[in-house]
Amino acid sequence: MNDTSTSLELSVDANQRLISFGAAAGSALLAIQHIGQEAHGPDWMVAATALTSAAAWIVFLVALRRNQRLFKRPEGLAYRKQLEGDEMLQRIQKEAFTWGFGGMLATQVVMILLFSFLDPHFLTIPVAATGTMAAGIVTAVLRYQTLWSR
């Protein structure tokens, strides 16, 4: 009996990984870029993080487009229907969302503690906003990928 993954499944999975890690790396590097800017870090570091963040978001968009194209093919449409009705995927998505939300809340608590006790000058609104967003995305992505790749 042939129980191996089809090339379509493998392609969709590979694109999904690029989408997930592209968003995670893009948002994390964006937060680091803002910390660098607010902390008056070296220009090369700010430029490097800005460029790599942009590159990660480009990877995210390209993989998203590739998956959209795959899902337009007849076999892709059938696989998409299977994914939409898949209860394991739905449970994984819910759990990843919960973890992501938890990650955002934990980051907020850490930031409040940092601001209350250390008063770091770099903790501005852009840093807090991008940092919270990155924490949520990274946590959700890691949880999703861990559960999906079991």
Add this chain to the structure above:
Amino acid sequence: MSKDEQSRLLNQLKVRRAMKDMTQGALAEAIGVTRKSVNSIENGHFVPSTELALKMARVLECTVEELFRLPE
């Protein structure tokens, strides 16, 4: 027995599939989930809902109790 092993549901999916000469993909298609889900259920990583267990039993022409059982 560890806590993880205790919470696992034992199953006869692979045997029942073989008896019906069905691939994971064919079973997945018949019950409307992905092949990965069927694989995860077979390996005990994912516990299916009652509805999904009933669908599997119907496709494999057996009872849910013949497909799944709790560890001793």
